[in-house]
Amino acid sequence: MALLTEDARGVFVISVTPFHPDGSIDVESLDRVTDFYIEKGATGLTILGMMGEAPKLTQAESRAVAERVIARAGDLPVVVGVSAPGLAAITELSAAVMDMGAAGVMIAPPGGLRTDAQITGYYAQACAAAGDGVPVVVQDFPLATGVSMDVSVLNRIVADLPQVVMLKHEDWPGLPKITALRRAEAAGQRRISILCGNGGIFLPEEMGRGADGAMTGFAFPEMLRQVVDLCAAGDMDRAQDIFDAYLPLVRYEQQPGAGLAVRKYVLAKRGAIASAALRHPGALPAPETVAEVERLLARLDTRLKELD
Template sequence: MTLTADAKGVYVISVTPFTDSGEIDFDSLDRVVDFYFDKGADGLTILGMMGEAPKLTQAESRAVADRVIRRAGGKPVVVGVSAPGLAAIGELGRAVMDMGAAGCMVTTPGSLKTDPQIHGYFAQVARTLGDDVPIVLQDFPLSTGVHISDEVLGRIIDEVPQVVMLKHEDWPGLAKITRLRAAEAEGRRRISVLCGNGGVFLPEEIARGADGAMTGFGFPEMLADVVRLAAAGDMDRAQDIFDAYLPLVRYEQQPGAGLAVRKYVLAKRGAIGSAALRAPGAGLAREAIAEVERLLARQEKRLKELN
């Protein structure tokens, strides 16, 4: 199944499980793939920033991709292939597409400084990967430092047909979704828009015209429920459910600590065997664990009240 501009729903950004000694835990990788789909994911995205992709070797990246794609059993898996050079992007991208990936996610390297450089980069990526490889453009200026204007994004959509999806992580960025959909209403080619940033603006993003979420959270069922309800027009119920999880979503937004929180919750729920991050990266301090546990208790209480 290859990605198209009509993709909708929730493509969970998967963690990469490690043992306490730092080796990839392939048994936990199987388990967390099953967990995400059991909790309502429509697809997965692997080897993203929250999947600790920069800490993997090229061989490990291929092994993880192969294992997840096989475990997904035909459900769509997008693979992050971002790298400093185009050769590495092409090598990993072609390899995972041969394995059965649905598409490749690519973000902007921080070296891009001008609008022509940004536009030219994605044209180069498309030529490197090939005409038949769907591309997810990850727009994440908070991490990359590269800001993609509406005009440049429009040129990429117009001139690089392999770009079928925007992973929208601009912040503030709700107006960008509105302007993108308005341009499509005037005749521009439609692309799918799935949103990241930990889902912190998810109800508003769906209301603005996003097709779903491409992010991670220790409770992926929240992402699935909010997207489903908001898409059906039941915004009040979607907001009520989102609000019940919002304190934990907010806690996850701490730079440098968010992934440790997510892995702690996933391990607590039995989705992975260990909450370990690969070095460099540390787990949660005792005080942070106590804070997360308090948030989880309050979340459970609120969800019971919402029935």
């Protein structure tokens, strides 16, 4: 499989990790959801991320999930989240998944980093831990990690660490950061790919600022692909119309602490996974939540028919 480069574009779907109700990994659903993402237009996959419940998996389970998805994905590039409190775990998992054929690894900063020097120093160590020449995605998600990376810090990381080929942009508010990074590139800075997360809630605006696509796990990945393609083609109005139809569900799925349960419920309803189960700690959505989601899905169906 080809390695990830700074020219990566499109939609790298953040995959859920399917579980049986007893908490064991559902390998058949893992195959099924991988096929589902590909059928709905994914140009890449990202596994073992925060919304893939990676912290709830053992190292052995993480390797097993990676091996199965990478094999199932064929030529589709697969990025593997290897974030861990210690560098030894990053080294171990990175080596394993790259040997399996992963396209690169994603690393989020640990929560204890506070200064710019600590952040840049950490990524220098993390890139070394990932392995020489292994493409690295920097996950910038301060709402989850508590680590704020200023544009100047990201510019330094890009300048000093050629292994960093992509930014997963999840700062919020963060649109000016995309603009600043692209302006730095116009002034001579090395280019990196920018794919955006946060459930796609700002996707049209992010594409307008110069993002290359999405790296998120919204339960309708076909919407992400349509919006990214239309924006890239310059048809911003059509992209916005399609995005607006899905926006109520995007918004609902973005609730901290509840969004993954909603996402899995919708994916199960769509037949992508057999069960909406989360591994503990985690619970199925309450009946009131299910009723609200069903109402949003019904309204989405009506809105899409109006757009045809």
